[in-house]
Amino acid sequence: MWGQFVRSLSPSLLILRRCGKNDCFSNGVLFSTRATMSLEEAKRCAAYKAVDEYVKDNTVVGVGSGSTVVYAVHRIAERVKKEGLKLVCIPTSFQARQLIIEHGLTLGDLECNPHLDCAIDGADEVDARMVLIKGGGGCLLQEKIVASCADRLVVIADYTKDSVKLGQQYRKGIPVEVAPMAYVPIKNKVESRFGGSLKLRMAVAKAGPVVTDNGNFILDWNFPDEKEHDWDAVNREIMMIPGVVDTGLFVGMASKAYFGQKDGTVTERSG
Ligand SMILES: O=C[C@H](O)[C@H](O)[C@H](O)COP(=O)(O)O
Numbered sequence: 001m002w003g004q005f006v007r008s009l010s011p012s013l014l015i016l017r018r019c020g021k022n023d024c025f026s027n028g029v030l031f032s033t034r035a036t037m038s039l040e041e042a043k044r045c046a047a048y049k050a051v052d053e054y055v056k057d058n059t060v061v062g063v064g065s066g067s068t069v070v071y072a073v074h075r076i077a078e079r080v081k082k083e084g085l086k087l088v089c090i091p092t093s094f095q096a097r098q099l100i101i102e103h104g105l106t107l108g109d110l111e112c113n114p115h116l117d118c119a120i121d122g123a124d125e126v127d128a129r130m131v132l133i134k135g136g137g138g139c140l141l142q143e144k145i146v147a148s149c150a151d152r153l154v155v156i157a158d159y160t161k162d163s164v165k166l167g168q169q170y171r172k173g174i175p176v177e178v179a180p181m182a183y184v185p186i187k188n189k190v191e192s193r194f195g196g197s198l199k200l201r202m203a204v205a206k207a208g209p210v211v212t213d214n215g216n217f218i219l220d221w222n223f224p225d226e227k228e229h230d231w232d233a234v235n236r237e238i239m240m241i242p243g244v245v246d247t248g249l250f251v252g253m254a255s256k257a258y259f260g261q262k263d264g265t266v267t268e269r270s271g
Contacts, residue, residue: 046259055118091142096139116146122155152255175219177216177246186219200217
């Protein structure tokens with residue numbers, strides 16, 4: 001009877017049975033190092049701290065995208081339940097919308113809530129001047145729109161995102177969201193103006209390119225990192241190219257960043 005039951009389990013569940021106390025199983029992938037656990041713990045600590053500092057009763061909160069934001073939504077939901085906070089949550093992606101709904105939070109939109117008290121979001125990298133690279137998970141346009149409507153953008157991240165210079169740790173480049181028909185001319189124009197190379201981001205579980213929540217493509221710009229860049233000027237110039245929808249460069253937007261550390265502490269930076 002037991003043998004029949006075990007044989008009926010999926011292979012992934014059988015792997016789960018073999019996981020040790022320091023292992024973690026996510027989306028069919030087994031992570032079994034202490035390092036992975038401490039990275040997740042670092043994300044959680046940063047997210048909890050940001051929510052506890054910035055989420056107040058009767059406010060409108062922007063909910064960012066990515067793996068770190070999942071912890072922020074858990075904490076928001078916990079506080080709503082315990083403290084009876086009245087919040088409206090504005091999503092920045094399909095993922096964020098689902099998280100808000102799954103946690104029973106009040107879902108809003110910019111049509112009804114054009115002004116936000118704060119937006120809490122992750123980042124792929126944060127430099128010493130609080131310039132961010134975002135869009136590693138394909139979400140950047142809605143994140144930038146929502147952040148631009150908020151009194152403050154609060155970044156939550158683990159220690160691997162904390163850099164002096166962009167490109168120091170995040171090696172996948174700066175995402176640029178583009179209208180599909182224009183991806184080749186945009187690639188050529190950015191390469192000849194700024195150097196480096198732009199690569200069309202390809203999907204993993206689908207043939208062809210990644211298509212964003214807004215129906216666009218993403219070019220990842222592997223920029224030349226030997227020179228100093230004026231990111232504000234670079235961003236403005238790229239934005240002027242017809243067909244560019246937005247970039248993953250967030251300049252002068254974030255007012256606070258929380259970085260979870262390996263030891264469970266959280267460091268802060270203000271913009
Ligand atoms: O496209 C994704 C978003 O910009 C994320 O906020 C960013 O990639 C950071 O995500 P994570 O918290 O998973 O590192």
